[in-house]
Amino acid sequence: MKTILFSIxxxxxxxxxxxxxxxxANFNKGDTTVYQxxxxxxxxxxxxxxxxxxxxxxxxxxxxxxxxNTGYRLERxxxxxxxxxxxxxxxxxxNSMEKYLTNTPVILQTDTNGTIIKIENYDDVxxxxxxxxxxxxxxxxxxxxxxxxxxxKTKAIMSISAQLEEKNIIDNINEVTFLSxxxxxxxxxxxxxxTLQQGIKAVTTYSINKLQGNIxxxxxxxxxxxxxDVKQMMIANMKKMGxxxxxxxQIENNWGQMKAMGMTNLDxxxxxxxxxxxxxWISDSTTDGTVKMMGMNMKIxxxxxxxxxxx
Numbered sequence: 260m261k262t263i264l265f266s267i268x269x270x271x272x273x274x275x276x277x278x279x280x281x282x283x284a285n286f287n288k289g290d291t292t293v294y295q296x297x298x299x300x301x302x303x304x305x306x307x308x309x310x311x312x313x314x315x316x317x318x319x320x321x322x323x324x325x326x327x328n329t330g331y332r333l334e335r336x337x338x339x340x341x342x343x344x345x346x347x348x349x350x351x352x353x354n355s356m357e358k359y360l361t362n363t364p365v366i367l368q369t370d371t372n373g374t375i376i377k378i379e380n381y382d383d384v385x386x387x388x389x390x391x392x393x394x395x396x397x398x399x400x401x402x403x404x405x406x407x408x409x410x411x412k413t414k415a416i417m418s419i420s421a422q423l424e425e426k427n428i429i430d431n432i433n434e435v436t437f438l439s440x441x442x443x444x445x446x447x448x449x450x451x452x453x454t455l456q457q458g459i460k461a462v463t464t465y466s467i468n469k470l471q472g473n474i475x476x477x478x479x480x481x482x483x484x485x486x487x488d489v490k491q492m493m494i495a496n497m498k499k500m501g502x503x504x505x506x507x508x509q510i511e512n513n514w515g516q517m518k519a520m521g522m523t524n525l526d527x528x529x530x531x532x533x534x535x536x537x538x539x540w541i542s543d544s545t546t547d548g549t550v551k552m553m554g555m556n557m558k559i560x561x562x563x564x565x566x567x568x569x570x
Contacts, residue, residue, distance in 0.1 A: 284373025305554025
């Protein structure tokens with residue numbers, strides 16, 4: 260009887276151990292990997308105002324500069340970003356950090372799993388990224404001087420400085436890449452509370468499938484935001500853009516009217532798939548999501564494929 264019980268216990272331990280998976284980098288010094296990412300957003304505007312669409316295709320290069328017993332030095336560079344579609348929507352909904360960092364190498368220091376610890380060349384990165392961001396602002400205000408009335412340029416410049424704090428850059432890289440998985444221990448059915456781009460709060464449920472050393476991670480995400488969460492998110496995004504109290508207060512003052520029009524709720528759903536190779540690099544990933552907010556319906560698709568490699 261004891262033998263049977265111990266056998267059952269051993270099987271249970273083996274199953275539990277197998278079910279939990281730690282995602283790790285297994286790079287070699289000199290590894291060079293290039294990914295192409297195609298992102299697209301389609302918007303159905305409220306009250307029959309039509310449709311808008313924009314997209315971006317980026318090429319991102321990763322180079323393993325060094326591998327030690329404490330981790331990796333990983334250089335990440337967005338080498339190309341081609342934009343198409345509605346520029347206004349791109350400015351509002353696009354990843355501004357992506358623009359700021361294009362053609363600027365970011366050297367990431369990681370632990371042995373590949374989890375980002377810090378940006379080694381942060382001062383150089385923030386200097387170049389700030390120059391790009393401020394140049395864009397200067398052009399925006401030159402072409403549209405009326406913006407100054409609702410978003411003073413000095414506040415907009417300060418908002419760029421805040422976005423480019425080291426933690427915010429790391430958070431953004433983790434949010435839009437597979438690097439966020441390194442060091443994670445995932446069981447089938449695990450749930451994670453996450454704050455996504457634009458401040459959307461969601462719960463992600465994970466599933467893991469392993470085959471011949473490859474690991475497929477699937478995340479099903481669904482928003483779990485209260486009405487007040489939505490309000491605070493909208494205000495926070497306005498402040499990030501540099502808008503002052505005279506603008507953000509309108510959200511508070513007109514909230515009742517917006518609620519009556521059904522514009523105070525947010526629904527977000529997405530399915531993310533990442534296919535990790537034994538090396539820790541991914542072969543590809545996909546995101547398919549929908550957002551319903553303020554009377555708008557948005558469809559988001561992101562596809563990343565391994566384009567070039569030397570390993």
